[in-house]
Amino acid sequence: xxxxxxxxxxxxxxxxxxxxxxxxxxxxxxxxxxxxxxxxxxxxxxxxxxxxxxxxxxxxxxxxxxxxxxxxxxxxxxxxxxxxxxxxxxxxxxxxxxxxxxxxxxxxxxxxxxxxxxxxxxxxxxxxxxxxxxxxxxxxxxxxxxxxxxxxxxxxxxxxxxxxxxxxxxxxxxxxxxxxxxxxxxxxxxxxxxxxxxxxxxxxxxxxxxxxxxxxxxxxxxxxxxxxxxxxxxxxxxxxxxxxxxxxxxxxxxxxxx
DNA sequence: ATGTCTTTTTCAAAAAGA
Numbered sequence: 536x537x538x539x540x541x542x543x544x545x546x547x548x549x550x551x552x553x554x555x556x557x558x559x560x561x562x563x564x565x566x567x568x569x570x571x572x573x574x575x576x577x578x579x580x581x582x583x584x585x586x587x588x589x590x591x592x593x594x595x596x597x598x599x600x601x602x603x604x605x606x607x608x609x610x611x612x613x614x615x616x617x618x619x620x621x622x623x624x625x626x627x628x629x630x631x632x633x634x635x636x637x638x639x640x641x642x643x644x645x646x647x648x649x650x651x652x653x654x655x656x657x658x659x660x661x662x663x664x665x666x667x668x669x670x671x672x673x674x675x676x677x678x679x680x681x682x683x684x685x686x687x688x689x690x691x692x693x694x695x696x697x698x699x700x701x702x703x704x705x706x707x708x709x710x711x712x713x714x715x716x717x718x719x720x721x722x723x724x725x726x727x728x729x730x731x732x733x734x735x736x737x738x739x740x741x742x743x744x745x746x747x748x749x750x751x752x753x754x755x756x757x758x759x760x761x762x763x764x765x766x767x768x769x770x771x772x773x774x775x776x777x778x779x780x781x782x783x784x785x786x787x788x789x790x791x792x793x
Numbered sequence: 794a795t796g797t798c799t800t801t802t803t804c805a806a807a808a809a810g811a
Binding site for chain 2: 544545548569571572595596597644646684739740741742779780
């Protein structure tokens, strides 16, 4: 089983890149973030034609998340994180698919910090943590995949110097991610590559992609019911014409029998 | 401070978020 997460940065302008990637890599399950489209503009027909069932939680202009399943229909188990009924940003959707629970998330960026956006980010991560604890303990195999907007350590960025004040590197955000992991989750990319630098995002500025000046902010977290087989990043997608600023990250795994 | 891209309002150019 192969599950991938891909921040597309606009499903409307990225559809051809997405379809080419789906055809070439054929992941079984896909988590998408930053659709930047309301529900009625999700390209369900094109995705179905590519062989995928889908659920989505869109929003005009910003955010938006979706879960795709090759040759199957994801069964939605949740839309939106619990814990704040007033939160109307589309950043979480969850489904039962292929025998596991998949949580697809797009954490707040949090810039500028300090400020209300950073406060919202930390509060959102707290809510994620509370829900993740319940999922972890549910007895089901669970994968939590998406754009966490957290660079976990200085080893997860080409050079932290110019990002020291960025919300993605703040100690509070890093502590949140660390506390989440301490519930028992396996960070698939780091587990697979303990000694290598591995990135999932290269911003559009300052020639970051040609210089391989990347950040690791897209993460795939596995609970104890899942056995990690392999993981990686489809870097070729970032090198395409008209690419998103993120590349897809993926994991292959099996589900434990007991 | 800057860099670049996407979306929205509105139908060109600029603002805002990332």
